[in-house]
Amino acid sequence: MNVQEVLNWLNDFSRSIMDNKAYLSELDTPIGDGDHGNNMFRGVTAMQQQLKEKQPATVADTFKVAAMALMSNVGGASGPLYGSAFIAMSKKANESEQLSELILAGAEGIQSRGKATFNEKTMVDIWFAVANALKAKQLTQATIDNAIIATKDLKATKGRASYLGDRSIGHLDPGTVSSGYLFTTMIHNLAGELV
Amino acid sequence: MISLILVAHSKMITDGLKHMIDGMANNNNVTAISAGGMENGAFGTNPITIYDAIIAESESEKILIFTDLGSAVLSAEMAIDMLTSEVQSKVSLVDAPLVEGAFITAVQITDLNNLDDVIAEVEEM
Numbered sequence: 001m002n003v004q005e006v007l008n009w010l011n012d013f014s015r016s017i018m019d020n021k022a023y024l025s026e027l028d029t030p031i032g033d034g035d036h037g038n039n040m041f042r043g044v045t046a047m048q049q050q051l052k053e054k055q056p057a058t059v060a061d062t063f064k065v066a067a068m069a070l071m072s073n074v075g076g077a078s079g080p081l082y083g084s085a086f087i088a089m090s091k092k093a094n095e096s097e098q099l100s101e102l103i104l105a106g107a108e109g110i111q112s113r114g115k116a117t118f119n120e121k122t123m124v125d126i127w128f129a130v131a132n133a134l135k136a137k138q139l140t141q142a143t144i145d146n147a148i149i150a151t152k153d154l155k156a157t158k159g160r161a162s163y164l165g166d167r168s169i170g171h172l173d174p175g176t177v178s179s180g181y182l183f184t185t186m187i188h189n190l191a192g193e194l195v
Numbered sequence: 196m197i198s199l200i201l202v203a204h205s206k207m208i209t210d211g212l213k214h215m216i217d218g219m220a221n222n223n224n225v226t227a228i229s230a231g232g233m234e235n236g237a238f239g240t241n242p243i244t245i246y247d248a249i250i251a252e253s254e255s256e257k258i259l260i261f262t263d264l265g266s267a268v269l270s271a272e273m274a275i276d277m278l279t280s281e282v283q284s285k286v287s288l289v290d291a292p293l294v295e296g297a298f299i300t301a302v303q304i305t306d307l308n309n310l311d312d313v314i315a316e317v318e319e320m
Contacts, residue, residue, distance in 0.1 A: 039239065071242050072234075072241050075239020076239055077265055079240075079270065080242055080269040080272070159265075
């Protein structure tokens with residue numbers, strides 16, 4: 001893994017968020033405050049700009065710049081959650097640049113920030129699903145798609161959607177969908193790290 | 196001095212609450228800081244804004260953070276994590292309603308001696 005590959009990944013992720021801004025906010029409307037697309041759009045716009053300006057020299061620095069940009073520009077809960085993931089990945093990258101270890105560190109960062117556990121219809125589910133599949137060298141697009149679809153039938157017990165109880169069932173979790181874009185673009189840019 | 200850091204999704208809320216505390220609480224031991232909203236006026240909370248507010252008050256004896264809901268709590272926790280342990284030891288995140296909690300705290304705190312009682316009272320609300 002080199003800096004350019006990570007930059008390409010994060011830029012493709014930004015583009016996916018930008019292209020799907022309306023869809024992400026639409027997903028967030030029935031079970032949240034309807035702003036996930038706009039919030040993430042603001043975050044990735046700042047992230048792209050800062051990655052260009054600061055020209056990070058290492059993978060660890062690249063994740064750190066991404067973390068700071070998302071944390072201070074997203075505005076909703078996804079800001080500190082994605083921020084915690086990327087900070088944890090930045091710290092881990094100082095020891096190891098193995099993708100499965102980085103994503104596991106990110107998943108743990110999200111979990112310790114949001115205090116959600118598995119099957120609560122949050123980003124935690126997809127981050128651990130991807131981390132586990134990476135570790136087993138079995139990550140495919142299907143892993144990501146299945147993790148997203150699995151959130152549909154769950155009842156939210158953490159986060160804003162948990163206020164709705166049973167009414168949260170039947171809707172995809174917006175944070176899981178945006179994380180899905182992160183992992184899909186990761187597969188495209190870091191294919192060599194999957195095997 | 197005891198500093199109250201006010202965090203909400205709209206800066207108008209924390210500006211208004213600061214205005215109310217400054218004008219009505221009448222307590223020279225307390226200072227209130229508005230740290231709500233996003234830099235560009237958007238709704239939301241920003242861990243860096245909260246962090247900067249804490250650092251600016253780091254000479255205070257105690258720094259209490261009051262939040263509205265959801266991401267305000269996560270952002271405040273993130274800001275606290277970024278502090279040195281020395282500053283961290285002065286900071287508490289108070290689990291009370293933002294307006295009532297901060298206002299009653301501002302009225303009732305006389306010094307560090309009654310701080311725990313006041314926090315216990317507003318956390319009951």
